[in-house]
Amino acid sequence: MSDLIIINMPELPDVESFKRYFKKISLNKKIIDIKSSAPELIKKVSFKDFKQRLMGRSFEDAFRRGKFLIIKVKGISERLIIHFGMTGDLHYVKQGKERKGEDRFTRLCFKFVNGYELRWINMRKLGKIYLTESKKIKLIEEIGPEPLELSEDGFLKLLTNYKQKNLKAFLMNQRNIAGIGNIYSDEILFQAKISPHP
Numbered sequence: 001m002s003d004l005i006i007i008n009m010p011e012l013p014d015v016e017s018f019k020r021y022f023k024k025i026s027l028n029k030k031i032i033d034i035k036s037s038a039p040e041l042i043k044k045v046s047f048k049d050f051k052q053r054l055m056g057r058s059f060e061d062a063f064r065r066g067k068f069l070i071i072k073v074k075g076i077s078e079r080l081i082i083h084f085g086m087t088g089d090l091h092y093v094k095q096g097k098e099r100k101g102e103d104r105f106t107r108l109c110f111k112f113v114n115g116y117e118l119r120w121i122n123m124r125k126l127g128k129i130y131l132t133e134s135k136k137i138k139l140i141e142e143i144g145p146e147p148l149e150l151s152e153d154g155f156l157k158l159l160t161n162y163k164q165k166n167l168k169a170f171l172m173n174q175r176n177i178a179g180i181g182n183i184y185s186d187e188i189l190f191q192a193k194i195s196p197h198p
Contacts, residue, residue, distance in 0.1 A: 015067050021092075029058055030058050030113040043132075089121040090121070105123040158177070172185050
């Protein structure tokens with residue numbers, strides 16, 4: 001997250017890293033400006049209202065649910081929710097600093113009073129930003145349990161109820177288990193010595 005690294009579809013471990021990075025560098029800093037080169041990626045609210053709701057406020061905390069980063073904002077009930085899509089990243093840099101290859105892929109930028117800014121990088125424009133109650137986002141409401149919170153019995157019950165034979169598809173289905181995508185499903189099956197193809 002210090003140099004431009006385009007990640008293929010951030011999955012649970014990647015978004016967990018984003019959460020920790022975000023909490024380390026972005027909490028309790030007053031937002032003095034917000035810029036967007038792709039306001040269409042902001043959902044549930046217009047960019048004008050998005051900016052109006054967040055200007056002068058600060059981020060209070062951050063959580064992860066599956067592949068979503070959920071951010072608590074001081075003074076409002078809505079949450080800032082980030083889905084990174086296939087090529088998402090976060091960079092915290094000095095305001096105005098040019099970074100080769102990065103500037104044209106910065107889709108949203110929060111400028112802080114301390115002279116730094118948080119850039120949401122999204123090269124392929126497949127990510128989304130929401131400002132809303134998390135329960136109003138259907139994708140989050142339908143997410144299955146977190147893999148590290150799932151017991152062996154719970155996993156076997158989910159697996160027994162799954163109608164298809166393809167284990168890779170089972171692992172990647174967010175309604176079954178949260179946060180696992182193509183890369184980690186392959187790794188899980190490799191470690192278990194199971195073919196990803198039925």
